[in-house]
Each structure stands twice: as structure tokens, then as C-alpha cells.
């Protein structure tokens with residue numbers, strides 16, 4: 001009853017006890033007010049933290065590079081080891097040792113370029129035939145590289161053809177995925193719905209779901225080998241970056257900078273190579289936005305990428321090119337039947353490289 005009376009009293013007096021005048025607030029009103037203020041502060045802090053996190057971006061301040069190694073001319077392949085083991089990516093391929101690669105002319109270097117190709121000589125009637133896989137080559141540089149390194153790869157021709165899975169990439173072959181993998185050029189078959197894919201592969205703790213500055217299109221953001229069937233964090237570099245269109249334009253330059261702030265890659269067509277690259281004094285700070293940007297924001301680059309060898313290979317079929325849904329996009333039958341029986345179809349399955357130049361920052 002008293003409550004009722006009190007309520008009646010408040011009602012009657014509300015015209016001179018307005019709710020917004022805190023002088024007349026009770027304990028409950030104050031508690032509610034404080035709760036609302038605390039809530040607003042918490043929301044403001046969370047939003048501020050999120051905005052800061054989303055805007056976080058490393059400092060790619062200019063580094064000063066000088067030439068460390070050149071791979072060029074008729075001795076190009078002398079700086080590489082020929083991988084001969086069972087293909088780690090389960091391809092339908094026999095990687096041949098140096099002597100066999102030379103005698104089959106699968107690797108060939110002249111003063112102007114170096115060629116690495118898939119065998120075309122073994123047909124269905126040859127003995128032995130290619131029913132257990134076709135001859136190809138995988139080479140890895142004897143020298144390994146770490147942070148503060150800038151790689152300039154001159155690529156004149158990229159391999160294409162049904163069943164092919166070519167790549168120009170870097171890893172520490174004996175410590176995969178612990179020391180990371182950096183794919184600079186990679187595609188499959190005749191180059192279909194995606195073009196050149198620039199990708200990182202790592203152990204856990206490396207994501208690219210952060211602010212990036214790149215012209216390419218991000219495909220997946222986890223670089224960790226156990227997610228997305230080991231697809232890695234890939235960026236599609238866009239049309240004319242691999243295959244027939246890339247080749248008919250004379251290829252181009254692939255630049256990759258490895259530093260603790262992040263990993264960035266640029267792809268320049270033959271007709272738009274920066275003058276400082278041509279003159280041998282490359283300065284990425286003048287090149288504008290990268291094609292693919294892998295900042296260190298949510299990935300400790302120094303911990304994830306060590307002892308990187310440069311690798312060039314052409315795999316056949318395997319887990320990507322040979323996957324039925326991928327192969328059947330542009331090619332018919334099964335990948336392994338195709339590779340075993342169509343030796344005449346691998347004429348375009350070759351890399352042709354100009355020089356590789358490696359610069360290091362002091």
C-alpha cells in the first residue's frame with residue numbers, strides 16, 4: 001500500500017521532479033546510469049581496438065639493396081641441385097638427375113636464356129613408355145636466402161598444357177613447412193579461371209586476414225598448411241600473368257621482397273619493367289602497390305621464413321593439376337592417361353628464364 005501511495009506521490013510530483021534531473025535520482029537510477037556509462041566506455045574501447053587492429057600495417061621503409069648473386073648465361077644450372085626423389089606433391093612425374101636432363105635436353109642454358117622442359121620424346125609406343133609418369137625436372141638453388149633479400153626473376157616463357165603444374169617458388173626443401181614456402185609463379189593446365197597464383201605456406205600462426213596493399217585478388221587468407229587442403233594464402237595476380245597471354249607478350253619480371261615487415265611480390269609485363277630494375281639498382285619503394293602483399297601484421301615473417309632455396313619445376317597431374325574438377329575444366333579424360341599418351345602435347349610445357357638476380361640489404 002505504501003508503495004502504491006509512493007507511486008501515486010511520484011506521479012503527482014513528476015512535473016517538478018523531471019526524470020532527467022539527477023538531483024532526484026534514486027539508487028537504482030544511479031546504478032542503471034553507471035552501468036550504461038560503463039557499457040558505452042567498453043564499446044568505445046572495443047571499437048577503437050578493432051579499428052586500430054584493422055588499420056595496423058607494417059613499415060615498409062626503403063631498404064638499400066646491392067647485388068649478391070646472379071644466375072645467368074650458360075652456367076645458369078650450375079648453381080642448382082637436381083631433385084630426383086619421389087615427388088612430394090604426388091605428381092605423375094619422374095624428376096631426372098642432371099646428366100639425364102642434359103642428354104634429353106630437358107635443361108639447356110645459353111648465353112641469353114635457360115630452358116627447363118617436360119619430355120616430349122617418350123610416346124605410347126616407346127619402351128619404356130610413360131605409363132608410370134613422364135620425365136621432367138625440378139631444380140633448387142644451392143644457396144639459401146633469408147630476410148632482407150630482393151629477388152628479380154626474368155621469365156620469358158611460362159609452361160602450359162593439360163596436365164602441367166609448373167612453379168617458380170622458394171622453400172627450405174628439408175624443413176617444409178617449418179621454414180615456409182613462397183610461391184612466386186604457379187598455375188595449372190592451360191591456365192583457367194585463375195591466373196598466376198602468388199602464395200605462402202606456413203606452419204600455424206600466419207594469417208593474411210589483415211589490411212593489405214595489393215592489386216591482386218586474395219583467394220584464401222590462412223597460410224597454414226593444415227587449412228583449406230594446404231591451399232595456402234593465395235593471391236590471383238590477374239589476366240595475362242601466366243600462360244599463353246603472358247608468353248605472347250614476351251613474359252616479364254617477377255620481383256619478390258622478403259623482409260621482416262612482410263613479403264611483397266610485383267609482376268611487371270615485358271613492356272612495363274621499371275627502369276631501376278633494368279639498370280640493376282632496384283628500389284621497390286618506387287614501384288607503387290605490390291601485386292601481392294603479405295604483411296607481418298598477423299604472421300611473424302622472420303620466424304616462418306628461413307633458408308629459402310629458389311626452385312623451378314614442372315610437375316604433372318598431382319594434387320592440384322590432376323584433381324578431376326580442375327583438370328576437367330579445360331582438358332578431357334583423366335590426367336594420368338593424358339600425360340602418359342600425349343607426348344606431342346607438351347611442346348609448350350617449358351620455362352624459359354632470362355637472368356635471376358638476388359639483391360641483399362645491408
Ligand SMILES: *[C@@H]1O[C@H](CO)[C@@H](O)[C@H](O)[C@H]1NC(C)=O
Pocket residue numbers: 105108115
Ligand atoms: C635443346 O633445347 C634448346 C632450347 O629449346 C634448343 O635451342 C636446342 O636446339 C636443343 N638442343 C638439342 C640438341 O635438341
Ligand SMILES: *[C@@H]1O[C@H](CO)[C@@H](O)[C@H](O)[C@H]1NC(C)=O
Pocket residue numbers: 120121122123124125126343344345
Ligand atoms: C612422340 O613419341 C613418338 C615415339 O613414341 C615419337 O616418334 C614422336 O616424335 C614424339 N612426338 C614428339 C612431338 O616429340
Ligand SMILES: *[C@@H]1O[C@H](CO)[C@@H](O)[C@H](O)[C@H]1NC(C)=O
Pocket residue numbers: 124125128129130131
Ligand atoms: C607401357 O609399358 C608397360 C610396361 O612395359 C606395358 O605393360 C604397357 O602395356 C605399356 N603401355 C602401352 C600403352 O603400350
Ligand SMILES: *[C@@H]1O[C@H](CO)[C@@H](O)[C@H](O)[C@H]1NC(C)=O
Pocket residue numbers: 190191192193329330
Ligand atoms: C578453361 O575453363 C575455364 C572455366 O570453364 C574458362 O573460364 C577458361 O576460359 C578456359 N580456358 C581456356 C584456355 O580454354
Ligand SMILES: *[C@@H]1O[C@H](CO)[C@@H](O)[C@H](O)[C@H]1NC(C)=O
Pocket residue numbers: 177203204225226229230
Ligand atoms: C602440415 O604441417 C605439419 C607440420 O607442422 C605436418 O605434420 C603435416 O603433415 C602437414 N600437413 C599437410 C597437409 O601438409
Ligand SMILES: *[C@@H]1O[C@H](CO)[C@@H](O)[C@H](O)[C@H]1NC(C)=O
Pocket residue numbers: 175179306307
Ligand atoms: C639454415 O641453414 C643453416 C646452414 O645450412 C643451418 O645451420 C640452420 O640450422 C638452418 N636454419 C634453420 C632454421 O633450419
